[in-house]
Amino acid sequence: MDEQPRLMHSHTGVGMAGHPGLPQHMQEGTGGTDGDGRKQDIGDILQQIMTITDQSLDEAQARKHALNCHRMKPALFNVLCEIKEKTVLSIRGAQEEEPPDPQLMRLDNMLLAEGVSGPEKGGGSAAAAAAAAASGGVGADNSAEHSDYRAKLSQIRQIYHTELEKYEQACNEFTTHVMNLLREQSRTRPISPKEIERMVNIIHRKFSSIQMQLKQSTCEAVMILRSRFLDARRKRRNFNKQATEILNEYFYSHLSNPYPSEEAKEELAKKCAITVAQVSNWFGNKRIRYKKNIGKFQEEANMYAARTAVNAANASSHGSQANSPSTPNSAGGYPSPCYQSDRRIQ
DNA sequence: AAGTATGATTATGT
């Protein structure tokens, strides 16, 4: 309240100086007797302020009302707004537009992809499952860990949403509060609707920067969760015995060319209840480890060779055709365990 | 606890 006269004074002062249409002599009214005149002015103002505090509230209110009802008031208000607009814009008018923050977009995309900011639980878990499959091809068997992961994710999701809502609410509350305040003040100060709008924009920007922090920390939490639960390297489970047997059977019966085709991989994956990627991993590891130390695998190789031989015998005993079920190791790349002769590896 | 086995990842080459 007490800065009202000062503000008015300074604004009119700036306005006079800046407004082109006003007569010159008004600007230099106190120019001649500079020092003393100004002192006198300040004294007057101080006096006014003191009297304001002396006035009763009703009286002040009445004066205000009278001022507001003055017939020149709207015009003056507009002029003052215009002047203020000009000066403010000239000071910081250029930095208005805001390009969509790339980092914010990145965070948004990630949250959407992880199913945190997505529609609801159904879509969210589906997205999470897709992310899991993409990250490392975790099989469908470890459902216990997966549900644990999903539970933790939905927890994060819930926190995120409640926090976001809180921020939103706080932002709205604050915005309406500020708007009401400015509107109220616009009865006594030159505040244009445009300025209020700008203020609202500033508030929104501030709040969205806070939101970004929330998004960032949420992303972090999701990342940690993922690395804990979905990085299969951390939670490695050995394949079950049956799966290993199937894979080994294929490997040793195709020792000459242990490179299953895409279809063969798919079939093996199906039989072993693992993914095609895991089949590829297995064969990659097996080939290199076999090659590195054939002696170590000799026993295993012989065992599987014997087994397939028995199978073949059984099969041939049924049908007259004596064809082995799988291609025999003849012109291959890996030396056979029993009679290792030529090694044809790169 | 140390050592080994094993599934996954990464770097590199073709």
Place this chain on the structure above:
DNA sequence: ACATAATCATACTT
């Protein structure tokens, strides 16, 4: 796109 080789990180064995 796929293969290899090295490496990582865990599971399993001794």
